[in-house]
Amino acid sequence: MFFTSTRKNCEITASAAIAKGISDDGGLFVPSAFPRLFPGELEALAKLSYKERAFRILQKFLTDYSADELKYCVEGAYEGRFDNNDPAPLQEIAPGMNILELWHGPTCAFKDMALQILPYLLTVATRKNCPGRTTVILVATSGDTGKAALEGFADVPGTRIVVFFPGDGVSDMQKLQMTTQKGANVAVCAIEGNFDDAQTGVKNIFADKKIAEYLEARNMEFSSANSINFGRLAPQIIYYISSYCDLLKNGKIAAGDAVNVAVPTGNFGNILAAYYAKQMGLPVKRFICASNRNNILSDFIATGIYDRNREFYTTDSPSMDILISSNLERLLYHLADGDCELVASLMQELKENGKYRIPDSIFGKLKQEFYGGFCDDEETRRTIKCCFDKYNYLCDTHTAVAVNVYQRYVKDNGDTTPVIIASTASPYKFAPAVLSAIGGNGMESDGFTVMEKLSEASGTPIPAPLAALRESTVLHKNSVSKEAMGEFIKSVLA
Numbered sequence: 001m002f003f004t005s006t007r008k009n010c011e012i013t014a015s016a017a018i019a020k021g022i023s024d025d026g027g028l029f030v031p032s033a034f035p036r037l038f039p040g041e042l043e044a045l046a047k048l049s050y051k052e053r054a055f056r057i058l059q060k061f062l063t064d065y066s067a068d069e070l071k072y073c074v075e076g077a078y079e080g081r082f083d084n085n086d087p088a089p090l091q092e093i094a095p096g097m098n099i100l101e102l103w104h105g106p107t108c109a110f111k112d113m114a115l116q117i118l119p120y121l122l123t124v125a126t127r128k129n130c131p132g133r134t135t136v137i138l139v140a141t142s143g144d145t146g147k148a149a150l151e152g153f154a155d156v157p158g159t160r161i162v163v164f165f166p167g168d169g170v171s172d173m174q175k176l177q178m179t180t181q182k183g184a185n186v187a188v189c190a191i192e193g194n195f196d197d198a199q200t201g202v203k204n205i206f207a208d209k210k211i212a213e214y215l216e217a218r219n220m221e222f223s224s225a226n227s228i229n230f231g232r233l234a235p236q237i238i239y240y241i242s243s244y245c246d247l248l249k250n251g252k253i254a255a256g257d258a259v260n261v262a263v264p265t266g267n268f269g270n271i272l273a274a275y276y277a278k279q280m281g282l283p284v285k286r287f288i289c290a291s292n293r294n295n296i297l298s299d300f301i302a303t304g305i306y307d308r309n310r311e312f313y314t315t316d317s318p319s320m321d322i323l324i325s326s327n328l329e330r331l332l333y334h335l336a337d338g339d340c341e342l343v344a345s346l347m348q349e350l351k352e353n354g355k356y357r358i359p360d361s362i363f364g365k366l367k368q369e370f371y372g373g374f375c376d377d378e379e380t381r382r383t384i385k386c387c388f389d390k391y392n393y394l395c396d397t398h399t400a401v402a403v404n405v406y407q408r409y410v411k412d413n414g415d416t417t418p419v420i421i422a423s424t425a426s427p428y429k430f431a432p433a434v435l436s437a438i439g440g441n442g443m444e445s446d447g448f449t450v451m452e453k454l455s456e457a458s459g460t461p462i463p464a465p466l467a468a469l470r471e472s473t474v475l476h477k478n479s480v481s482k483e484a485m486g487e488f489i490k491s492v493l494a
């Protein structure tokens with residue numbers, strides 16, 4: 001099992017792909033062929049725990065990791081890190097309508113599913129490729145990814161993590177989540193500026209030769225926890241296969257039955273993982289790709305033209321406010337049967353003109369597999385209310401976008417195949433919008449009061465990690481200008 005780049009043929013191992021993160025040609029690493037589930041394997045996996053399923057599935061992709069190494073990764077990531085020890089429970093809220101809850105990890109959002117295991121996959125990869133070296137994870141965050149990366153990397157041997165966030169650009173709760181982070185290897189720092197300043201600062205540091213030498217002298221190296229790393233994609237394949245196994249186990253479907261998958265989409269990582277599961281043999285009929293008002297992907301699926309020359313909106317589902325969906329490059333590569341020259345030229349067009357059009361042959365395949373739709377904030381809130389009133393199920397703003405688009409899909413197509421809808425955040429993570437949607441006042445008070453009101457109104461408990469924030473101590477009070485980010489890193493690593 002080898003990996004290649006989406007832009008230029010090469011052949012590298014899984015651990016090298018994970019250690020490198022991105023290919024030197026700017027392309028993303030993809031499996032050169034997909035491992036297949038063997039006949040009867042889904043039924044066999046249905047009898048196992050999530051951890052055992054994870055081990056079996058990862059083993060198919062990460063063939064240069066030993067069984068012991070993979071066990072170490074899976075144990076470290078999933079043992080005791082998720083509430084009730086089921087990382088991805090499935091809730092059937094109406095017949096055939098299954099919500100896959102991906103937010104039972106330490107930060108209450110789906111990034112935990114990958115960022116809990118990435119540090120282990122990465123440190124094992126480093127040990128294989130450059131033994132003894134410390135990996136320094138550098139993150140610029142607009143909120144959620146920073147906290148999920150901190151929780152994942154905190155106290156993982158062989159790693160350090162430095163997170164920069166815009167001092168005025170994150171919510172009070174997000175700030176509190178980051179500045180109270182424990183761990184001997186973590187550093188968190190506010191930037192005097194906005195998210196772009198933080199992001200640009202981090203990019204400059206990655207390219208700064210002097211800082212690279214400074215790290216080299218200490219046997220350290222920068223890496224990124226960015227969602228383009230295959231080490232973040234692989235763990236996401238697990239829960240699609242696992243949820244299918246749960247449906248089998250509970251007698252909701254029979255072996256071989258098809259399901260649909262609906263995903264609230266931003267960077268295209270989560271839905272791509274579902275597509276990968278299908279390439280392995282999971283019977284998925286249609287991928288329902290749901291966007292918010294930033295509907296670049298639903299336009300793409302409708303027209304075959306990807307065009308980022310459009311207004312950017314901030315919405316109630318901020319983790320999907322995105323105009324460049326990086327992982328789409330991987331899908332194009334697979335739909336084009338590995339034509340890396342075509343992918344490279346499309347990405348060049350995107351860089352130069354902000355748009356590209358895919359050839360008809362690929363467009364045909366895209367439309368066959370994917371359905372795209374979007375909804376605005378008003379429809380999102382109406383969907384939250386409707387789910388709550390009709391199914392007694394409280395969902396967050398991102399999940400609601402997927403439910404809304406799924407319902408439109410059923411209306412348009414009359415397709416009532418059982419569906420797995422990815423639920424990407426706890427409703428408490430976006431409590432003000434969710435509380436307003438079900439008729440409360442989400443605007444009036446501080447974050448904790450809003451969560452309490454949501455709990456009263458919905459009869460659901462506040463997730464422990466969010467409730468605990470009230471009692472936790474602020475440990476990180478640094479704030480620097482964007483010019484001083486490099487110096488901050490040096491002082492932390494000295």
Ligand SMILES: *Cc1c(COP(=O)(O)O)cnc(C)c1O
Binds near residue numbers: 227267268320
């Ligand atoms: C990151 C995120 C998404 C988007 O997932 P992609 O893999 O980037 O498409 C959706 N919802 C939430 C809550 C997220 O944090």
